Structure formats: C-alpha cells, structure tokens
Amino acid sequence: MIIFRIILLALPLISLPVFAGWDDVNMSPGATALGQEIFGLHMTIFWICFAIGVAVLSAMAFILFKYRKKEGVEAAKFDDSTFLEFTWTILFALILIGMSIPATITMIRAYDDTEGDINILITGHQWKWQYEYIEDEVSFFSNLSTSLDERNNLAPKGENYLLEVDEHLVIPTGARIRFLITANDVIHSWWVPDFAIKQDAIPGFVNTGWTQVNEPGIFRGQCTELCGQYHGYMPIVVEAVSPEEYKEFIFQKKEAKLQQAALTEKFWTTEELMAMGEGVYQKNCVACHQVNGEGLAPVFPALAGSDIVMNDKARQIEILMEGVQGAAMQSYAEQLTEVEIAAVITYTKKSWGNDASGTGEIVAPKEILDYKTNKL
C-alpha cells in the first residue's frame, strides 16, 4: 500500500515545524512597514504555492492508489485532450497574473530611493563593515565580537553567537534612513531580515536601500554574498534608538575623534603600546596573519621572522598605510587611528621572537602622523 507508506513518511516531516517555534521556520515578519509588506507578500505567495502543491500531490496520491494494477483491469488508451490541456494552461496563466499584481506593487514601493533624513554610507571590507554618517562626518568599523574561544568550542556560546559586533550601527527611530551600499574589495551583501533590505555591496557601484524604524530595538543580519574565507563572520547589528539618544551617540563619536587627535601627540610607553597593539592585532590581523604570526601560506605571509617586520620600519608603515597592491592586505590608514597603527607595528616587532633577531624598536604615534603629513 504505497499511499499509506507515503503518508507515514510525510508525517515526521510535516511535524518538524510543529515542534519548533514558528519563528524558527519562517521569515521575519518585519520590523518596518516595508518588511511587513514583503512578509505579507511572501505569505500570500506561500499559501498559493502550498495550495497548488497539496492539490497536485493529493491528485497524484489518488491516482497512484486508484489505478494500481489490478487483475482484469486494462489500462485506458487515450493520449491527448486538447480541451484539458488548453484549460490548465489558461488556469496557470491566471494564477500567475494573480501573483504578479501584488508582487509588482510591493516592488515599486521597495524601489523608492529618494533622499533620506539621514544618509549612511555602508562599505563592505573583507571581513567587516564600515559605516559612515555622511551628514555628520562620523565613520567607524564594525567587527564581529564573538570570541575565538566560542568559535572553537572552548567556551560556551552566547545567545547572539556570530551575530554580535563591537560597534552597532545606531539609527534614530521615526526618521527615514537611506543606506548607500558599496564595497572596497570583493562583493559583499548587506542584509537585515527585519528591514527586508538585502543589497549587494559591489566595488565601484553604490546601491541604495532605505528603512524607517518606529520602535527602538536591535536588529541583526549577516553578509549574504560569499566574500572569502571569513564570509560567515561579518554580521550586521543595527540599533534603533530615540532621536535624543541618537544625537548623544553622534556627539560622543565626534568627541572621540577629537580625543584621538590629542592622543597622537601624547608620549606613549612601550608597555602602553604593546597592550594596545595586542588588542588591535587580535581584532584586525589574526584572521589572516594568525595568533602566532605565522600567517597562512601562500596567500597570507608570516610576520614572525619577517625581514620587513624586524628591520624595515619605513616599509612596514607604508604597507599598513597603503595596503599591498594585488594582495589581500588592505590599507588601514582610515580603519585605525595613528595610535593604533603605531601600537600594532610595535606589537609585531616585539612579538614571536622578532625583537631577538630584529631591531625590536618601538614606533611612536607621531611617526604615523608624520607619514600622513609628508604624504600631503
């Protein structure tokens, strides 16, 4: 009895979503008007497809059962029916037209790219996002903050495992936010499911997306275009706050920028530079050059025992500031402050035995500033 076997087999599959929560098996219902509209469209299309699927599969199950071979029953001989074929072709066309109307309406609404109250330039880098508030001239990078121990199963995984970052993209509620999305190296894709925005970040192109969030909250997403080995490790966290809190956030960011400038002029001890350098290295460098400085041959060179790191300070500064043409090494001139660059260079010169066979000298933040000034 093939039909009963099929039903029996289908049961566990159908029951899977029942045991899990509905959220675990369906799309985000959306936190914005556009998100909700796309969710509604998705559900409409889903139920139509579900109904078609159920109709076709039950018709099939019926046929398989009813017309199984029986003693003394001959198979029919017909092989054509213009009327039937015509009818179901028209039927399909009508269903499709019915689906395309709401889809077109939603599409037009999603494609509204008039200017926003706040315009934010999003740049994808391997493997982090950069957010620049265009009107306020505030810019920062957002890195994955899940620890390596959690990723390597050495520590218990937190609730937001792989979906947490050091710097949230903060936006005010009630304002129309326009995102301008691009990339610096390879193609990435910026996706926040609750906003129903997924736009590819493509070098040389600026794509747009927009949102308006009315309730404060935290919204998480991920990069959705394969962008290299750490593609799975560049999440997106957007935090919607009240307009007052947003003003305060921008104010703090501007203050921090001024303080950085002051820090560059300060006298730094070796210990201070080493402590900061280690932090900077862990955050920005380990992905390629590894914790032990050995790199990953042949694409990511070793820093431990590297002649440039040990003996050629000028070249090392240049590499950090300009990146390496045609290689994965990018410019950190804008991603890191002068102090951070000086600190991380100092750290590499003094770690993994480099200070024993190399100069082991320290680099002062002032030297980085001088490099920048000379370039101008």
Next chain:
Amino acid sequence: MSAVIESHHDDHHHGPAKGFSRWLYTTNHKDIGSLYLWFSFIMLFVGGAMAMVIRAELFEPGSQIVSPEFYNQMVTNHGLIMVFGVIMPAFVGLANWMIPMQIGAPDMALPRLNNLSFWILPAAFGVLLSTFLMEGGAPNFGWTFYAPLSTEYAPPTVTFFIFAVHIMGASSIMGSINIITTILNMRAPGMTLMKMPLFVWSWLITAYLLIAVMPVLAGAVTMMLMDIHFGTSFFSAAGGGDPVLFQHVFWFFGHPEVYIMILPAFGIVSHIIETFSRKPIFGYSSMVYAIASIALLSFVVWAHHMFTVGMPIAGELFFMYSTMLIAIPTGVKVFNWLSTMFKGSLTFETPMLFAIAFVALFTIGGLSGLMLAIAPADFQYHDTYFVVAHFHYVLVPGALFSIVAAVYYWLPKWTGYMYDEVLGKTHFWLSFISVNLTFFPMHFVGLAGMPRRIPDYAMQFADYNMIVSVGAFLFGLSQLLFLFNVLKCVYYGKSATAEVWEGAKGKGLEWTVDSPAPYHTFETSPDLTNPQTNN
C-alpha cells in the same frame, strides 16, 4: 561492464577489442556511454564525499572538522563536480547509449569525436582536483565564481580551474554537435521529428542549449584569465571594468545550464511513466512544445539570479515576469505526467518509484522556484538556505533521481541481466526518506535567515542543521547500495528478456533488440514507414 563483453551475441562481423585499449580507442556508442556513466558514478562519490565534509562541519555550531578556507574549497568543488562531473556526463552517457538505439541508428554520427569528447573529461577533472595538492589550495570562490573574488582575490590555482572549465566546455560542445548530427541525420526511415521518443527530443533541445551557452562560459573564464594574467580590467572596478558584468555573462550561461541539467530528465521520466502505466504518454506534442518553450525562455530569465545587485526596477520586473512564465510549460509537463498515470495500470518497480518521486519532489522544487521568482520576496530569500533547498530539490530528487531511474530502467537492456528488485526498492526508500530529511528543513533555516556558504552559524539554526546532516549522511550511505546493486546485476544478475518490462511493448525501438543489446545494433535501419511494422 565486462558482462557486455562476455555475453554479447556475436552475430556481427566484429566485437569489441580486448583490454584497456578497447576503452581508450573505442568509437562504439555503447562503450562510450558506459565510460561516461562510470565516470559520472565515480564523480558522484567524489562530490558526495565533499558534501559529507560540508555536512560534518555544519553538524553543530562552532568550528568542527575543517577550516573556513577549506570549507569554501569543499563548497566550490562540490558544486563544480556535481554540475559538470556528475549530472552532465551522466546525461551524455545516457544519450550515447540510448539515442542511437531509440532512433534506429547503428552508432553516433561522429564516433571519433565521441571518443575525444569523453576522454578529455577525466583530464579536465584531473586538472581541477590536482589543485587540492597545490600551494594555495583548490578554488574557493563558489561554483558561480563571482569576480573579483575569483580574479584579484583568488588563490593562484584559479588558472588551473579556468583551464579545466575550458576543457569541460569543449567536451560538452563536441558531445552536443555529435548528438544533434546523429538525431537530425540518422533516424530510421519513417521516424519523423514528431515521432521521436521524448528522450531524443529532450536531448536535441538540450544539445542546442549547450552549443549556445558553453561558449559564453568560455568567454567568461577567458576574460577572467585576461584580468588575472594580462592586465585587463573586464571585471575590476578600479580599472574601469564592471564586476556585475561577470554575473550577467555567467548567468546568461548559468540559467540555460540549469535546464541542461533537467530537460533530459523530463524525457527519461516520460518514458518510464508511460511504460509502468501501460499507457501511451499523454499530450506528446505538448510535451515537446513545453520542452522547447522552457529552453527558449531560459535565455531571457538569467538576471533573476541577480535581483539584489541593484538593477533598475524595469529590469527587476521584466526578469520577474519572464521567470514566472516558465511555470506554465513546467506545469503542463507535471499535469501531463499525472494524466499519463490516470486510468493506467500502474506497477511500482524501482525505476517507476524513482520517476514518481521525481514528479512529486520536482513539483516542490518548482513551487519554491516560483516563490523565488517573485523579486521583492527574493530580497529575503536570495543567497539563503531557501535557495539551497530549492536547487537541491530540482537537482537531487530531480536530475539525479531521473538518472538513477534511467539506470534501473535500461540496465537490463545494457547488461542483459536484471538488477535485484528488493535491493532497488530498499535503495529507493532510503534515498527518498533521506533526501527529504536533508533538503526539506533547509527551507526552514533559509526563511529564518541562514545565509548560504557559511562554515558556521547562529544558535537558532542548530536543530535543523543537525537533522539535515543526519539526512545527508544517510543519503550518502544509501548510494553505496546503488553501486552494490549495479555491480551485483552486472556479475550475478538473472537474465533479462528483450522486452524487460511488461509495459515496454511498443514503447520504443530499444525494446526490440536483444538484452543485452548487441555490440552493434541497427546496422540495417528498421523501416518505420509502414505503420503495421511500427515497433
């Protein structure tokens, strides 16, 4: 395959040569068909082993057995091997075996080209797989190899990858030229185009698709080669090029390519369903027109793979509507298969079981495809596991099941022996359960927001990923049963009759020759002009 040698009826002027040179120098369509099928079978286990690595890594959240870098190499090569090394060669193998026998021709039209088009294929995959042993590792940019990840940021082995793709393309083009020439020139007298078996029709159209798009793929990889080694900037924005151009070129190849992997399946399934329904296929001519219109539409839908690249709205709407149109001919085919079974006298031998599963599960894959066609909703589906679920539903219980069904269906004709029916049915039920266990929950994690091609994932996706992995391991193991059954049939099978299946009477010329099919068949064309002697 040695059974073919030992038991063939030597009533013709010469048989196959002995030893390895038989296979290396062969120009016999049956030998070359077997070579293609065995090659594809081996690659199925190679690509399948990669899938097992992927599923082991994704068994639980957190780093498991491989690095993210190696994971990307697995994802890339799994895709490349399954597409170019399993599905396509298997269909070409079936074409080689069956097209001459189905149209009453003695062999393929261009037998030496046939030999060449097979033998460069192992060379291509040798080159591709050798990159695993090279510095920098194998290609790691996904089987869609989007620039600039595959150009400026690619490992140095990308050049070998480009070379391998070129050879695969050449092989496909030569195979297609051969198939078209054979079908158009070597049909038995009286077999008009609209009397050709549907498998022949589906391959005729597929071969034209291949000839149309394989050069486009060659163009794409050549531009990559120029960008990497000769200083051009086709796909580099910094040099005035356009990374999105790559995607347009790739998918102009890529979308017809996905139909190349499903149209022959339509032909196979039509034959099997009519045989085990003991009824003629319903709506033969609409089946032909449906295949042809799917093939034509496949050239104008490519950018539905690119709804999120930032196309103008007119482009989004055009590609949405054109993609939705494909649902019409596809729906016609499904309804025709149901109507063929309607009022038939159905039995459920292994090939029929796989064919029925094909229709049911391909319908599910088709419906999720229709959902993906809706551009604004695709903003949410794009590049998530929902897409992975969709294309695996059309490629595994779709294309792969049709190939398995075809092997069970024609194996007695090829070897002269029956496979073990109990083993075959066990293989089917294990495959059917595990394939759904593997791919159905992917719909859920995809909708819930899990991106594709990631080596690790957030906690809310953990339960379903574990189910998927268990399903995948089971599916992988079940295919060993298939291998065992084929070997058992070749070496220990019971003899098969010429007709093999009760319902095969009058269902094609291949059932009029002995089982196993003699080394040379139809040296004199059967005359089909007189309807009395038709089969």
